[in-house]
Amino acid sequence: MGRLSRVAWLYIGVVAAAAVAVIVAGPFGGLDWVQVGALGLLLVACESSATLLNSRGLAWSANSIASLAAVVLCGPVGAALVGSCTLLGVRRGPSPTQRLFNAAMFAVSAYLAGRTFLLFGGHVGVQGPSAFPGVIGPFAAAAAVHVTVNFALLRGVFWLTKEPGTALGRLGLDTKLWLTDLGYGAFGLLIAAVWSVLGPFTPFLVLIPVFVARWAVAQFAAQQRAYEATVSALCQAVETKDFYTRGHSERVSRGSVMIATEIGMRAERVAAIRYAGMLHDVGKLGVPTSVLQKRSSLTDDEYRAIQLHPMRGLDIVREIGFLDEALAGIMHHHERIDGKGYPMGLAGDEIPEFARVLAVADAFDAMTSDRSYRGARPVPEAVAELRKWAGKQFDPAFVDAFVTAIERDSWTPPDPAPAEEPLFSPGVTFPPAVPPARDGQSAPDGTSDVSDMPTIESL
Amino acid sequence: MRPVFSRRYEPRGARASVPDSGRWLLVVFAGLLLVWSVAQTAVTGVHDVHAALAFGALIALGELLRLNLPGDREAAPMATAGALAYALLLRIGDSQARHSAEQVIAVTAIAMIVGALPHLAVGRPARLTSMAARLLAVACVALVFRPLENDSLIGGKWWDELPVMLALVVVAWLVEAMVAALIRTEALRTRFVVALGDEFRVQLPVGAATGASALLIAFAAEVMGLAAVAVFAAPLLVTQVALRRYAGIRATYLQTVRALARSTEVGGYVEAGHSARVSRLSVAIGRELGMPEAALLELEYAALMHDIGQLSLRDPVPGGATVLVAREEQRRIAEYGAEVIGQAHVLDSVADIVRRQSDPCRPADRSQPPPLSSRIIRAANAYDDLVGSSADPSQASAAVERLRLDTGLEYDPRVVEALSKLVVP
Numbered sequence: 109m110g111r112l113s114r115v116a117w118l119y120i121g122v123v124a125a126a127a128v129a130v131i132v133a134g135p136f137g138g139l140d141w142v143q144v145g146a147l148g149l150l151l152v153a154c155e156s157s158a159t160l161l162n163s164r165g166l167a168w169s170a171n172s173i174a175s176l177a178a179v180v181l182c183g184p185v186g187a188a189l190v191g192s193c194t195l196l197g198v199r200r201g202p203s204p205t206q207r208l209f210n211a212a213m214f215a216v217s218a219y220l221a222g223r224t225f226l227l228f229g230g231h232v233g234v235q236g237p238s239a240f241p242g243v244i245g246p247f248a249a250a251a252a253v254h255v256t257v258n259f260a261l262l263r264g265v266f267w268l269t270k271e272p273g274t275a276l277g278r279l280g281l282d283t284k285l286w287l288t289d290l291g292y293g294a295f296g297l298l299i300a301a302v303w304s305v306l307g308p309f310t311p312f313l314v315l316i317p318v319f320v321a322r323w324a325v326a327q328f329a330a331q332q333r334a335y336e337a338t339v340s341a342l343c344q345a346v347e348t349k350d351f352y353t354r355g356h357s358e359r360v361s362r363g364s365v366m367i368a369t370e371i372g373m374r375a376e377r378v379a380a381i382r383y384a385g386m387l388h389d390v391g392k393l394g395v396p397t398s399v400l401q402k403r404s405s406l407t408d409d410e411y412r413a414i415q416l417h418p419m420r421g422l423d424i425v426r427e428i429g430f431l432d433e434a435l436a437g438i439m440h441h442h443e444r445i446d447g448k449g450y451p452m453g454l455a456g457d458e459i460p461e462f463a464r465v466l467a468v469a470d471a472f473d474a475m476t477s478d479r480s481y482r483g484a485r486p487v488p489e490a491v492a493e494l495r496k497w498a499g500k501q502f503d504p505a506f507v508d509a510f511v512t513a514i515e516r517d518s519w520t521p522p523d524p525a526p527a528e529e530p531l532f533s534p535g536v537t538f539p540p541a542v543p544p545a546r547d548g549q550s551a552p553d554g555t556s557d558v559s560d561m562p563t564i565e566s567l
Numbered sequence: 568m569r570p571v572f573s574r575r576y577e578p579r580g581a582r583a584s585v586p587d588s589g590r591w592l593l594v595v596f597a598g599l600l601l602v603w604s605v606a607q608t609a610v611t612g613v614h615d616v617h618a619a620l621a622f623g624a625l626i627a628l629g630e631l632l633r634l635n636l637p638g639d640r641e642a643a644p645m646a647t648a649g650a651l652a653y654a655l656l657l658r659i660g661d662s663q664a665r666h667s668a669e670q671v672i673a674v675t676a677i678a679m680i681v682g683a684l685p686h687l688a689v690g691r692p693a694r695l696t697s698m699a700a701r702l703l704a705v706a707c708v709a710l711v712f713r714p715l716e717n718d719s720l721i722g723g724k725w726w727d728e729l730p731v732m733l734a735l736v737v738v739a740w741l742v743e744a745m746v747a748a749l750i751r752t753e754a755l756r757t758r759f760v761v762a763l764g765d766e767f768r769v770q771l772p773v774g775a776a777t778g779a780s781a782l783l784i785a786f787a788a789e790v791m792g793l794a795a796v797a798v799f800a801a802p803l804l805v806t807q808v809a810l811r812r813y814a815g816i817r818a819t820y821l822q823t824v825r826a827l828a829r830s831t832e833v834g835g836y837v838e839a840g841h842s843a844r845v846s847r848l849s850v851a852i853g854r855e856l857g858m859p860e861a862a863l864l865e866l867e868y869a870a871l872m873h874d875i876g877q878l879s880l881r882d883p884v885p886g887g888a889t890v891l892v893a894r895e896e897q898r899r900i901a902e903y904g905a906e907v908i909g910q911a912h913v914l915d916s917v918a919d920i921v922r923r924q925s926d927p928c929r930p931a932d933r934s935q936p937p938p939l940s941s942r943i944i945r946a947a948n949a950y951d952d953l954v955g956s957s958a959d960p961s962q963a964s965a966a967v968e969r970l971r972l973d974t975g976l977e978y979d980p981r982v983v984e985a986l987s988k989l990v991v992p
Contacts, residue, residue, distance in 0.1 A: 320776035
């Protein structure tokens with residue numbers, strides 16, 4: 109959370125005070141302390157095995173199982189007590205303030221869920237055979253309230269601490285997490301029901317499927333990370349062909365995601381465009397290295413070889429199943445809105461959306477990084493160029509979205525190329541700053557340099 | 568007798584459609600079990616139709632949502648859990664569950680078929696052997712537990728019932744794993760012990776969740792009645808969804824590495840199809856030598872990417888045949904490839920395999936010999952450089968002979984022998 113504003117402190121204080129108030133107010137009369145203790149332990153176990161959702165410490169745990177079991181078995185006050193056991197979770201990461209807030213948040217959500225359970229006519233205690241299926245309605249309401257209050261309180265704290273990276277919606281996880289939480293919550297009812305048959309052995313049996321589910325989710329997350337790391341490493345291998353484009357794919361990927369998020373693409377499409385950005389230039393492998401690194405003008409044949417690279421890229425990645433829309437993006441990322449691009453010469457809306465997004469990010473990164481024949485341009489200058497060519501070369505809507513995103517989140521251009529021989533590219537000489545221009549090919553409307561930027565500079 | 572494969576050592580897709588003798592035996596046995604149980608149930612009549620329908624629905628749904636675990640293993644945790652719970656059912660509400668073992672088997676078998684129908688309708692073939700193995704495991708549990716329970720041979724308290732039920736769930740899991748391992752031993756020509764180890768590793772977590780869920784439903788039905796089936800379905804669904812997504816990303820991972828490995832071919836660095844052939848041959852050799860599945864996957868990744876280092880060359884090696892270029896150059900390519908893969912920080916052992924692929928099997932300076940996977944890739948790569956995509960058997964044996972001349976120092980004799988078994992008729 110870093111340093112907190114006064115309002116944020118106030119917010120955390122209010123939530124904590126509410127938690128303390130509902131617990132202290134009681135009543136403790138009907139509480140079975142064995143149950144509270146066992147469920148408290150269950151909650152500590154869940155909390156201790158939280159999974160990280162992002163690098164900034166946002167974590168998710170299956171606490172709702174224990175809280176909701178407590179709602180049914182012990183009532184609102186017992187549930188609040190169990191919820192507050194979050195404080196005792198054994199895991200590294202949360203600061204004391206975060207722990208306090210989490211515990212208070214779970215206590216308040218559990219208390220309100222308990223109240224909801226009673227409101228909808230649920231009876232607190234071990235659920236005998238006669239309770240079913242009548243108890244399912246009140247329980248579902250309680251579970252929904254628990255998850256919703258939990259998320260609302262969390263959103264509040266994110267909003268007040270202005271953590272843009274941790275906002276749930278940005279992660280595209282909001283609905284999914286909500287449903288997941290609800291799914292785990294159903295175990296709470298299972299515990300409450302089975303308690304009358306299996307007694308305190310119940311949580312042990314319940315924990316097994318839960319932990320396996322957590323393991324499966326963790327496996328998935330690890331595999332996803334491994335996948336991304338591998339793709340990015342292999343893309344870098346491709347980039348070694350052209351020393352000057354090191355990191356280009358990564359940045360185009362980042363830029364494309366910024367645009368996609370800005371225009372409100374769905375999470376799956378954002379994920380796809382991220383891969384499209386990383387992979388958009390793999391086809392350059394089909395272009396002879398001598399052409400890519402050429403410092404003088406290109407001949408017609410060489411120019412044609414270069415124009416083929418989006419198609420070759422498509423050839424390579426075609427067999428990767430999930431990419432579908434990304435494939436179109438890779439193939440058409442050098443098309444222009446005015447129809448003067450390649451390989452097909454599509455214009456306007458004929459160009460797939462992904463390709464139009466990639467084109468903007470691609471050109472922008474090409475302008476803001478060093479090239480063999482010129483140095484990097486400053487960001488404001490590149491933005492001005494994007495604006496100038498919007499409508500001719502780029503889709504104006506995406507240029508606007510990109511500029512908005514850059515102004516808000518800023519953009520880190522690559523470091524200038526180091527003045528040393530690249531390690532594994534024998535024979536590469538550092539060409540003088542002569543821009544390669546195709547013989548006899550001037551820009552469509554007379555301007556030089558930038559007009560050929562997307563066709564040559566951003567290869 | 569070992570079948571001769573010549574150049575078709577890896578007919579990946581073909582195997583599923585042509586069951587070997589062991590598979591036929593299993594499927595026929597399961598079929599007989601189905602016929603017998605349905606006939607018995609028809610004679611005695613269905614006991615508690617509602618329960619049969621509720622559990623049948625869960626099993627059918629689980630079968631519909633079946634998933635592939637790593638290594639192309641089919642699993643249907645929800646269906647298995649539902650069937651086991653039905654077999655272990657004690658009481659529904661106040662009334663004792665009195666259905667027979669035959670009824671459990673009949674309901675399970677029919678529900679499994681119903682759940683498989685939509686898959687057939689969209690053209691995905693049913694994997695009869697996995698279904699048969701699942702049915703067999705459930706049948707074992709039902710045939711032991713139903714008589715015990717129906718004749719009230721077990722006490723009525725959880726501490727009497729739970730140990731028996733727990734033991735049976737473990738037995739069911741063992742049966743399924745053993746059958747699966749036997750099938751794999753036959754189909755993939757690996758060793759039974761290796762296959763069983765792989766099976767245990769992959770199936771343990773899912774099996775534990777399935778078994779625990781089955782026990783939970785069996786007990787919960789006493790309190791919740793048949794609602795237990797519905798309430799329980801939601802949580803196990805979470806596991807299944809996560810596993811499906813995991814399987815999806817795993818498949819994508821392999822597809823992507825395969826595709827990007829081909830980038831060396833598009834770049835003209837190696838002959839078309841080289842990476843794919845070397846990886847297929849390497850995996851076949853690894854299996855022949857009894858490598859476990861996790862190691863085979865690493866071997867496959869490493870073999871696919873073994874030439875990625877060639878991207879650092881300004882001019883491609885003629886025909887991509889690294890066997891023909893100087894040792895120093897080979898080492899440099901391997902080193903660079905390893906560096907690229909190492910950047911991912913998740914495939915360090917793969918990077919190590921790639922790094923040492925050009926080292927001779929017995930290093931001159933008596934240092935640590937390269938890992939087995941590296942030795943395999945070295946031999947497979949050399950073989951493919953010599954033979955290429957040609958299907959001429961005499962060329963294959965000539966290539967193997969040439970590799971044999973260099974065994975001991977350059978190539979690992981065991982690897983070359985395994986290679987020879989696979990490619991020479």
